[in-house]
Amino acid sequence: MADVATVHLLDVGGFKYGDCVVCLFGKETVLIDGANPGNFEPQKGHKGLPEQISAVLNQSAKALHVSLLIVSHAHLDHIGSLPRMVSEGILTAEFALVADPDRGWGNTGDARPDAVLDDRSRQLVMSLREEMRSPLTRDDELRDFLSDATHLEDDYRAMLDTLKQKGTKVVRYGRDSHAQLVKRFDKVGMEILGPRKEHLEACADNVTKKLKDAVDFVSDMMRDDAVSSPVEAYRRMMTEDSDAADDKRAGNFVNLQSEVITFKVGEKRFFFAGDFQFNKPGTSNEVINAENARLQTEIAKRAPYAFYKLCHHGSDNGFSPKILTDLKSTKTFGICGGSDKHPDAQTIGILAKANVKWARTDVNRHCTFHIGAQTTSIDVDSGSLNDTSPPKKPDALTAPVPATPAPPVVLPRVERTGDDHVVEVTARVPHTRTRVTITIDVDPSPEDGRANPPEAVEHVPATSLQGFTADPAVSGLLIATNARKLANNIGADVANEVLGGLRAAGATVVDIAASDDAAVAAAPVQAELKRNARIKGVVLLGGYDVVPSHLLDALPQKLRTAVGSTGDPDNFIVWNDDVYADSNGDQLPDKPVSRIPDAHSPELVLAALSANRDGAAASSFGMRNINRPFADGVYTLLAQNAMLTSKESEFDNPGLVAGGDRVYIMLHGDYSDGSRFWGEETPNDREALNVTNVPKRAPAVVFTGCCWGALTVDRPAGRLAPGQPLVPKTPETSIALTFLRNGARAFIGCTGAHYSPREEPFNYFGGPMHNAFWSRVLKGANPAKALFDAKDEYLHAMPHGQTAPSSAAIEFKIWRQYTCLGLGW
Amino acid sequence: MARLKREDLEKIVDEQLPNHRLSSTTEPADSTAGKFVKPQASTPPIDDVLNQIDFGNESHALAMTADQEEKLDDSIELVEPKNPADPLSRQNRPKAQVISGKKKKVIGSQG
Numbered sequence: 001m002a003d004v005a006t007v008h009l010l011d012v013g014g015f016k017y018g019d020c021v022v023c024l025f026g027k028e029t030v031l032i033d034g035a036n037p038g039n040f041e042p043q044k045g046h047k048g049l050p051e052q053i054s055a056v057l058n059q060s061a062k063a064l065h066v067s068l069l070i071v072s073h074a075h076l077d078h079i080g081s082l083p084r085m086v087s088e089g090i091l092t093a094e095f096a097l098v099a100d101p102d103r104g105w106g107n108t109g110d111a112r113p114d115a116v117l118d119d120r121s122r123q124l125v126m127s128l129r130e131e132m133r134s135p136l137t138r139d140d141e142l143r144d145f146l147s148d149a150t151h152l153e154d155d156y157r158a159m160l161d162t163l164k165q166k167g168t169k170v171v172r173y174g175r176d177s178h179a180q181l182v183k184r185f186d187k188v189g190m191e192i193l194g195p196r197k198e199h200l201e202a203c204a205d206n207v208t209k210k211l212k213d214a215v216d217f218v219s220d221m222m223r224d225d226a227v228s229s230p231v232e233a234y235r236r237m238m239t240e241d242s243d244a245a246d247d248k249r250a251g252n253f254v255n256l257q258s259e260v261i262t263f264k265v266g267e268k269r270f271f272f273a274g275d276f277q278f279n280k281p282g283t284s285n286e287v288i289n290a291e292n293a294r295l296q297t298e299i300a301k302r303a304p305y306a307f308y309k310l311c312h313h314g315s316d317n318g319f320s321p322k323i324l325t326d327l328k329s330t331k332t333f334g335i336c337g338g339s340d341k342h343p344d345a346q347t348i349g350i351l352a353k354a355n356v357k358w359a360r361t362d363v364n365r366h367c368t369f370h371i372g373a374q375t376t377s378i379d380v381d382s383g384s385l386n387d388t389s390p391p392k393k394p395d396a397l398t399a400p401v402p403a404t405p406a407p408p409v410v411l412p413r414v415e416r417t418g419d420d421h422v423v424e425v426t427a428r429v430p431h432t433r434t435r436v437t438i439t440i441d442v443d444p445s446p447e448d449g450r451a452n453p454p455e456a457v458e459h460v461p462a463t464s465l466q467g468f469t470a471d472p473a474v475s476g477l478l479i480a481t482n483a484r485k486l487a488n489n490i491g492a493d494v495a496n497e498v499l500g501g502l503r504a505a506g507a508t509v510v511d512i513a514a515s516d517d518a519a520v521a522a523a524p525v526q527a528e529l530k531r532n533a534r535i536k537g538v539v540l541l542g543g544y545d546v547v548p549s550h551l552l553d554a555l556p557q558k559l560r561t562a563v564g565s566t567g568d569p570d571n572f573i574v575w576n577d578d579v580y581a582d583s584n585g586d587q588l589p590d591k592p593v594s595r596i597p598d599a600h601s602p603e604l605v606l607a608a609l610s611a612n613r614d615g616a617a618a619s620s621f622g623m624r625n626i627n628r629p630f631a632d633g634v635y636t637l638l639a640q641n642a643m644l645t646s647k648e649s650e651f652d653n654p655g656l657v658a659g660g661d662r663v664y665i666m667l668h669g670d671y672s673d674g675s676r677f678w679g680e681e682t683p684n685d686r687e688a689l690n691v692t693n694v695p696k697r698a699p700a701v702v703f704t705g706c707c708w709g710a711l712t713v714d715r716p717a718g719r720l721a722p723g724q725p726l727v728p729k730t731p732e733t734s735i736a737l738t739f740l741r742n743g744a745r746a747f748i749g750c751t752g753a754h755y756s757p758r759e760e761p762f763n764y765f766g767g768p769m770h771n772a773f774w775s776r777v778l779k780g781a782n783p784a785k786a787l788f789d790a791k792d793e794y795l796h797a798m799p800h801g802q803t804a805p806s807s808a809a810i811e812f813k814i815w816r817q818y819t820c821l822g823l824g825w
Numbered sequence: 826m827a828r829l830k831r832e833d834l835e836k837i838v839d840e841q842l843p844n845h846r847l848s849s850t851t852e853p854a855d856s857t858a859g860k861f862v863k864p865q866a867s868t869p870p871i872d873d874v875l876n877q878i879d880f881g882n883e884s885h886a887l888a889m890t891a892d893q894e895e896k897l898d899d900s901i902e903l904v905e906p907k908n909p910a911d912p913l914s915r916q917n918r919p920k921a922q923v924i925s926g927k928k929k930k931v932i933g934s935q936g
Contacts, residue, residue: 517865518865518866519865519866550864550865550866551862551863551864551865551866552864552865552866552867552868553864553866553867553868554868555867555868556867556868556869556870556871556875557867557870558870558875558880559875559878560867562826562878562880562898563898566900566901567900567901567902567903567921568901568921569903569921569935571861573861573864576866579866586869587866587867587868587869588869625936627934628934628936667936668920668936669936670918685909685917705936706936707935707936717862717864718861719861720861720862721860721861721862722861722862724862753921753935753936754935754936755921755923755933755934755935755936756933756934756935756936757932757933758931758932758933758934759932764933765923765933795871795874796873798871798874798877799874799877799878802899803877803878803879804878804879804897804898804899804925804926804927805826805878805879805880805898805899806828806898806899806900806901806923807899807923807925807932807933808874808877808878810901810923810933811874812868812874816868
């Protein structure tokens with residue numbers, strides 16, 4: 001006999017909870033929530049959500065359509081994969097009943113209390129909206145969690161916009177009227193029992209209050225903690241400060257905004273209420289508790305149910321013996337679980353004592369409830385029904401991260417075989433217990449032709465120690481490093497091989513003193529330059545912790561005195577490496593200086609110095625802020641096509657690849673987040689470019705006018721507090737370092753804020769520097785030399801008509817702060 | 826050297842940068858005040874450039890005449906959107922704008 005309805009609780013793998021439910025009510029299809037962002041892709045034997053939904057709906061995984069999409073409430077483990085499915089055009093819906101983002105993130109209006117925080121602190125604050133993660137959670141999962149929690153609101157709002165643009169009738173629960181929606185689904189007996197507006201408002205007010213508390217708490221906590229990564233700080237919050245942090249969590253007030261919905265198909269009722277905490281709302285708020293009581297009465301009136309999804313992943317704050325009693329003869333329960341705490345032992349205990357059936361996704365994976373007119377059956381992918389075992393712990397328990405660093409992994413070696421379409425990948429891994437992930441990326445082709453991807457090349461950048469041969473261009477260069485500190489950062493084997501390879505290729509390697517003072521560290525380099533006039537340039541090998549940089553006042557004393565206090569975000573103090581090439585003591589460089597920051601990444605160092613970098617065909621990529629028209633004039637030197645502009649383009653435009661032999665970027669940057677650059681008038685305020693737009697092979701010369709684009713540590717020079725250690729950025733947190741890791745010859749950018757001219761003909765501030773650099777590159781100069789000469793030309797034309805002290809100061813800053821990252825030769 | 830008054834700056838921003846306003850955010854305090862590390866090195870005097878800069882006449886700074894008004898220093902001011910679509914976005918942080926004291930207009934922008 002055909003089912004009256006079928007309810008699928010999809011497999012959400014080993015994540016800490018997550019709901020994704022598909023209901024088939026005759027012709028009507030209802031998708032409730034999208035689990036976690038990580039559930040989009042298959043992982044560890046668990047299918048990705050698009051594939052699972054595709055199988056259930058019997059539709060293509062690339063074009064899923066449902067009658068109704070429901071987002072129960074604004075938490076990461078429910079919104080999850082939906083934004084990506086919508087943005088990639090995989091999922092469309094006729095109607096969407098969604099959690100109201102304004103209330104989900106609190107009634108803060110324009111004055112968001114977390115707006116003042118840096119990225120690290122914001123990640124912690126946003127994490128307090130979500131379920132606390134287990135201390136056993138692996139670093140990579142925590143990193144993803146913190147990032148996902150921070151971006152969730154942006155992604156969610158963008159998703160709602162996209163749905164509307166594609167014709168979905170979007171109803172924000174409690175904000176928009178849902179009368180038309182309920183009428184549309186009257187055939188399947190849809191009822192929205194609540195919660196009512198006053199309850200939602202009370203919850204939102206509490207979210208706001210908790211957000212403010214969390215900002216204060218995190219600010220205090222981080223004031224004493226200048227060095228921890230977000231993951232380290234989060235772990236500290238989970239352990240040392242867990243009680244205090246718990247008091248700042250807004251999770252229950254977001255859960256309590258879950259829509260309470262029933263469907264009735266034939267005589268069968270179905271119940272869904274997200275993570276509503278019926279049993280333990282966690283608040284004494286009278287409005288909320290009154291509404292909770294009213295809802296429980298309404299739910300009891302409609303009992304029994306043919307299917308009841310337990311709230312909040314089977315937590316005991318959503319279920320109790322009284323609730324079970326109220327459900328009368330309800331016999332079939334479903335639990336969307338995960339790892340760690342839920343479903344709770346109390347909940348399982350209550351069910352175990354009753355004459356009921358249940359299935360839970362953390363044990364049974366994909367659970368299918370077939371509800372017939374007379375009978376009900378449950379199919380599960382794994383295990384047995386009515387499993388009473390406690391939920392699994394996170395994977396860290398079974399695969400502990402080694403307490404001490406494992407021996408260095410020999411990076412994968414990639415070789416072409418005789419078959420033109422096949423490469424052979426070999427990796428050597430230490431035999432100690434460890435976790436190694438090897439990712440092989442194949443460059444996608446742009447779909448809209450908007451950007452020029454690099455031409456296909458025959459090699460990836462040499463990241464194999466065994467295959468390392470230094471770039472012949474290093475001949476005649478002076479390489480300055482501290483070998484011991486470099487070895488600490490990238491491993492002794494890699495450091496020794498690299499330094500030996502550089503010497504063999506004709507470079508002069510100078511081992512500098514282990515000093516934090518650039519002037520002290522530079523002394524032997526300056527001496528070598530005096531001794532050997534044939535050295536063509538200086539390359540600093542290592543981050544600031546290996547080869548210290550100077551905190552340099554970009555202004556001569558007379559100008560500093562005249563300018564006084566201004567709004568320059570760096571106070572005209574920048575990171576600068578010129579001291580290493582000052583052979584005559586005039587405080588100015590006599591040779592080009594470039595720097596390869598190690599970023600604690602042997603892969604980056606090997607890629608930046610490898611002889612195997614292939615040149616792409618002479619193609620150019622340009623992207624600018626829509627309000628920086630001066631850059632168009634610069635770009636005409638490079639290409640005939642127009643630059644991309646921020647108004648029309650953003651990072652997830654199909655095929656956006658910042659690749660080619662010459663890349664010119666004129667966008668906003670931010671010192672606290674180097675992983676993305678912004679434009680203006682970008683749709684939904686999203687970034688124009690981020691690290692994902694850097695091609696996997698980047699044999700490019702990159703020149704940027706982005707503020708702090710070449711900042712390779714967490715602090716601008718003008719914002720470094722006394723005693724504050726510097727934290728190096730990584731390829732994941734810096735577009736510049738991503739370019740270098742992917743093999744770019746040079747990334748030219750600023751260590752402080754950049755300034756653009758607004759008046760035609762744009763021949764002041766950044767404009768002349770950009771022109772001078774590219775002109776020299778086009779004449780065949782290596783990028784390090786091109787920058788050196790461009791700065792000289794710029795200096796001799798200063799102040800470019802800007803005779804007022806403050807504007808002249810800007811020109812001094814631009815002259816001093818431009819930096820060549822990468823080999824540069 | 827004197828600069829435009831705040832009300833003049835507000836008027837210029839209002840007229841020339843629609844939907845923006847002067848920010849009340851205080852950007853890094855003078856590094857000599859001890860909050861931030863002092864620079865380790867400074868830029869040497871480049872006389873050819875410094876000689877072209879109009880440093881004004883400090884001794885007459887208090888007596889503002891029409892002639893001196895021509896010699897106001899430019900102002901570097903932090904400006905922010907009045908109604909940002911997303912106040913959390915990095916692109917909505919206050920950014921410096923350069924306002925010419927002589928031309929009474931925005932001549933340069935951070936970024």
